[in-house]
Amino acid sequence: MLDYENLLNNEQFDAVTAEDGPLLVLAAAGTGKTRTLTYRVAYLVEHGVPAENLLLLTFTNRAAKEMLERANSLTGNAISSLWGGTFHHVCNRMLRKAADRIGFQRDFVILDRDDSCKLIEQCINSITRNKKDFPKKNVIASMIGMAANRGCGIESVVEGQLDSLKVDPSEIVAVARMYAERKNELGMMDFDDLLINGLKLLKEHQFVREFYQEKFRHVLVDEYQDTNRMQAEMVDILAARNRSVMAVGDDFQCIYSWRGANFANIMDFPTRWPDCRIIKLERNYRSAPEILDVANASIRGNAEQFRRYPKELRAVRNSRRKPSFYLLYDGEEQGIAVSGLIRRYLEDGYQPKDVAVLYRAHFHVVGLEFHLRNIGVPYVVTSGVGVFELAHVKDVISFLRMCEFQTDYLSFNRLLGLLSGVGEKTIEKLWAKLGGKFDVTSTQDRETLLGLLRPAAREQWQHIDRLMGTYHLPSGDTISGPDVLDRFLEVFYRGYMARSFDNPEDREDDLRELANQLRKSASVREFLQEVSLLTNVDQEAMGIDGDKNNAVHLSTVHQAKGLEWPVVIIIWAVEGMFPSSRSMAENDDDTEERRLFYVAVTRARDDLVLCAPSMRYTRDGGAFQCKPSRFIKELPKGLLSERYGFRRY
DNA sequence: GTTGGGAGAATTTTT
């Protein structure tokens, strides 16, 4: 039995050992939120709750993995049967068992962002007459997503953005409808559908609902402040029977409201669960007091919110030195300053992996990479595109999908499109002639397809076709996933990469990693059903890029959430970039940006550096002044040590 | 119908 009393502080101990019943843990940054959750899991398991009766919901795969690993080692590997993961993951898992109840196949395909954009584009093309003025597919996609996550109709989203759009709103509504219909016909779900349909399943099917209500004696939710309406509702339903729900979160760190996250959920939790206990964690073990002073002062700028659940980060660590603020001439000087600072930190004994550079948006980092390369510091950028969204990875996955599942138009489309001389129209015709299906196990389908292709394409497809034939052997055996992937490379894809990409070797490395992942998972099928839920944030955790372990981290603030580094450098802390003028234009409200700043600041353990160049250049050669961020200006005097220009540090 | 080249536009945050 773990010695909880000595391993935890008083508040953490209260939360971990709380009796059954609703519990809201307000855990400010760096106060041991993960620790509390993992010990809670361990505590419950040690006190006789079977792990399969626990549900642990997280916001990212990374958080899930981290917590499960830690809880697992605390309990001596006793939690393998625990359900844990993102909301999307858990919905996926429930739907794989029961999707047929709501009109889907259990092996439905998940559309990732790219897939759904393509589908939306098709809808746009078939509905709208003048494509010129019509919003781009990405815009429509985010409108549809917004509607889904807010739980409102597409109409009201369109209405809200009407002045910036120059088109007939009814056309947008029509596109959204058509997209929904197309998805239905294809039997596919996008990310939002996983939540929508997971919830639908629970609401409409008493048997399913009661099964899970019974099963999950304890529901634990991480990052509760970032849940949207659907997610909160799902938690409420799942916990309704046993009433043992533990929501952990920090309203100061709600940074996903643009995605439908609604921190009213955390504010109203005590209303929805009137007998809930509230425990506050305020002792911060992470950061030096001078850093916490900045964080505390900054979040007070959100006056209204601050009144509701006032929290003050209280330092446990000893005093160090004040965070510094560099006012720089321009991005160039910032690059020199940042790389110079990093070099000095390395001389002082820090490792590259101890340092992170954070920024508001991906494109803010472009100028900096050059300088880091210059001084020869290893670095990793958590880029915007995930491994599983890369074109070559998706190509190969399409091939695997076609091998494994019978009819999947999307994969068919993607794979056939790789052949030379085959484009969109040809594919449509082929698909129609095949009768709207392609079953890889049917010799007839395979022969028909081969016969329909024009010679050049047939020549290429033959090899793939033969390979598919050996995947499903009459004996019922299949070649292993990694092997079939290898063969695919050999007979077709390596050649394709060589003539289509300028960096085929790099891409082949990605594919080799994909094969490794495949080898680790239980079956090809299972891997394919999960793969679209994996994102770039998880890649390091999964071992891709594993050789870059000791490197400076360049990351957006969003992706840095939940992480910490001894040294954190925030770049482009200027008006218009952080806070971002785009996000401000949408809702005329800087509170979420301020929370984002709070998140950024509280990532730092020892040292925090804020950089604000005074000049920004536009692509057409123009330049304009920018002012340091309001989040710096509004701080009380004396919290930062101010430095001007890089030559003076 | 497909493909590739060239001109033009454009940059938030992500499960």
Next chain:
DNA sequence: TTCTCCCAAC
């Protein structure tokens, strides 16, 4: 600077 779209040539 990179991505996207459009058009002209196969």
